[in-house]
Amino acid sequence: MEIAQNAALLVVDVQKGFDETGFWGPRNNPGADDNIASLLDVWQASGRPVVFVRHDSSTPGSPLRVGYEGNGLKQYVAERRGKGAGPELLVTKTVNSAFYGTPDLDAWLKAEGILQVVVAGIQTNMCVETTARMGGNAGYDVVVAYDATYTFDLAGPFGWRLSAEEAARASAVSLHGGGFARVVTTAEVVGAAR
Template structure:
């Protein structure tokens, strides 16, 4: 696992915007921080994916505070930052090329929102032939209203998304399992 790449999705101040509504997994940021600390300690490769929103009013728009990284997981000098303009970290970026130059390592993907940018990135990674570990407790989800008007609680959205990704697109795991396998 020493050569695994940690990919952090959208760890930006915009995720604190009230537009997202109620969320689950209040420990996600702590788990993301634990993964990041382990990768840094081991000198393993890290990719910070940053969303540069293009829609008017997007809290992710460059030049606005929401575009800034969250302090606890902000990149350090020398760590790779990939800016994306759509949901997937693989579309319109050089991420695939960077990973191929590293020998197509296994990816550990975490961040937010699980049923949005994380899911899009995991699916694309798998479709490109990468092996993906997805620590579900290092991601979080928000309540979501479906097209019939039913409101799905964040935890239900989270668990269903993990179930849809597990096996075909990623191996869903936990932060502890990833960290235990690293030692």
């Protein structure tokens, strides 16, 4: 795998509100935050661009709502903002895709000449997946660092329910098998980016 020298790391919705397990329920992949931090460190040390994405929920009572502490980026992410040698952007959004945020992510990537994006963050099967799908549809070479993402148990129609691990795997299969993105490990991305 090759990681371009100007590949952008999209750090999606790594916010304090996702630590409120009473709201979200059981999650998978307890090592995700360490993997996200590793990606950030490699990107910032190499001068590659980093895009921080924050979900500004308009849902009353959401742990991600504007004005609530949970809306803020997790401490390890907030501490790394502004520390890299490369370009940096903060995108805020109210929907699943970072491509429907402010400022316009697609316009920024094009202006920077970026053709490849690496996606990490929360939730695997929601904002990470939607951002990756839209990036693939827009023609970007999308790489998802699977173990630098996590999600929560999810209820669906007909009484169906998926555990967080099942939901994350289904997302990975759809993205990779459907040709939207290459789903890989953090170690693979870090090894290729060094």
